[in-house]
Amino acid sequence: MSTATTEHHDHHDDHGPAYGWKRWLFTTNHKDIGTLYLLFSLVMFFIGGGMALIIRAELWQPGLQIVDPLFFNSMTTMHALVMIFGVVMPAFVGLANWMIPMMIGGPDMALPRLNNWSFWIMPFAFLLLLSTLFMEGGGPAGGWTLYAPLSLQGGDSFAFVIFSIHFMGISSVMGSINIVATIFNMRAPGMTLMKMPLFVWTWLITAYLLIAVIPVLAGAVTMLLTDRYFGTSFFSAAGGGDPVMYQHIFWFFGHPEVYILILPAFGIMSSIIPTFARKPLFGYASMVYATASIAFLSFIVWAHHMFTVGMPLAGEMFFMFATMMISVPTGVKVFNWMATMWRGSMTFETPMLFAIGFLVMFTIGGLSGLMLAITPADIQYHDTYFVVAHFHYVLVPGAIYSIMAATYYWIPKWTGNMYDEKLGKIHFWISTIFLNVLFFPMHFVGLAGMPRRIPDYSLQFADWNMVASIGAFGFGFSQLIFAYVVIKCMKGGEKATDEVWEGADGLEWTVASPAPYHTFETPPTIK
């Protein structure tokens, strides 16, 4: 019933990839598309990183020296949009493409043509977004959250930014629909839901989050567009609307979005840690339920981003307690990972180093999140560098580290070659040191009151800002090692075995390395 036909009518013998650029443009193969997503994300990582370095260069010392304030603001705005929509999300979708069909024993993604479109929207959407930097009035400068009324006051770039968000949204929704259909419909017989690897589970739940909230974002930015160009008053008090309403709608999208950026990372951790601890994952079922509870709760906490904006007291209380409740399932996960490692025969290859780095530093970010969730405290912290420290701890050593861990973990399967272990370890240690030099001081200046999204600051923040900037350049340049390791591994290296890792478990390790162009055309038998 579920073997696969891959022949096209005109060339029945064709079973491998096409040649040249056509292969990449017209491909419907989940592995090709996964590779495209991952490479796209890597390129965007350096573009977004370049923007971050411009920010940190300006903040090297107080005063305005390198860029003008408007450009600075458009850098903070663009950096966030690029990193969220252009790096973390596409990288996760790339991993989903590569791994989900192999993990569930399916022949490919359920809707292969749609899959091609989901990817090929991304370069065009970012062309649209990045082109705004060269327009009159500069790129968007009102922050990635595009709060009305500030965002409405930008230059010509505004409409382009809105449409680029619609554009990416189309890609995300189609990609997610495809993932849902794949997981429900393409599993090998015997691969019951509760046998699926956690990466598949977390992606299933992430896909639902995406389908539910991306359209809401599309609605919110559509209202911005009509407020600016068609005279509607959604966000104008004079017409009976409310700028605060924008924030509610935006964060109804925005908070689930931050879980979209982390749930697949949880899945990756749940694959890597058992392998290198050589023990099965502790508490599989509780991991599934914890993920589902996090996803559910993420819909009812959005206004913790708005504690200072004005809300009835009951609202402040509700959102405070609901937010704190998320720490419970998150804690379950962290303790399960620790219990998995407990008395394991651990080894510390690069993927495991990144996984442990994730565990420690993501938890730091989670704890500062808990501090921010306390309404009275957040009134002090809001819009300071403390918030910047919080979300960078969950996003960089969280989401980004998980993507790097996943790359080191699965790249032998993708390319058939082992990566350079020594360079991988160097990459981890240099990154981790500089990362903390970069982000930890932000807690201090934040608590001392330094506001975010400002090109200049008061003298007392000077020392820690300089430290952070040193960390930033160190971290930024050490990512060149990552790019080098990846390219080197694509070109060649020590041949990988099929199992690759001694303790690895899962269907992806039963196929050859590199994984053949088509896998599981006849479904495997599941124990």
Add this chain to the structure above:
Amino acid sequence: MSSPSTYYIPHDAKWPIIGSIALFLFFAGFAAFLNGGNSVVMLAGGALLIYMMFRWFGLVITESENGMYSKQVDTSFRMGMMWFIFSEVMFFAGFFGALFYARIFSGPWLSGIGEGGAAATNAVLWSNFEYMWPHNGPAELGGEYQVMGWLGLPLINTIILLISGVTVTIAHHAIKEGNHDKMVRWLLATVALGFLFVGLQCFEYYEAYAHLNLKLTTGIYGSTFFMLTGFHGFHVTMGAIILLVVMLRGRRKHFSATNHFAFEAAAWYWHFVDVVWLGLFIFVYII
């Protein structure tokens, strides 16, 4: 037609990249147009997009008619359509959310009701504003206007859509009996009702603009009214076109009693616009 035992994985997808180019031209052209440019690029992008959809769907229809899709492929399509409709529901939820927020929160707050600074804000900024729905804001944007009542055109439109829900169901039963002619007849009725709805809504908009001075710029009432009904009307148009395509395929004896997913997808979509309309009718028109 027996269904194949393998999952069909197409090669060489040429239409997606064309679709991306089309969308890029459309969006970039639209943005340029909003900034005062001309509409050529936008229209070209839109035309290319429509052409792409014709060809892409055409290809899928050919493959389907050639029996290349197994039951499992059919399930993938069903799931795709189902969750696509769910995403559409969430899109409307955003606009309904805006409507409820404006009615439950921002309106009363502007008139000074509520804790915190509401009373002071009202006293200083809009001391003559008293909340009552509908309204066009304390600054009375757009000037004097009249409300669109629910008796009359909106009620007629509700009845039209409800009847179209029945006709599409009769058509469905017809194809389940393998009766193509009957299916086409009832689909024709459905499509006609759909376009009648859209036509009447255009007329309603004309009335609003010409006689009621109710416009998109009429404060929050005008904004929510036109954006909600407008997006809905757009979806009705889409749904009617989809049903039309299904009808034309039915005339060519596509579909069988057991295999007619395209019909069902179109019908689901139609019911979805139907339900959204009921929400609109209650919350935008009546209450």
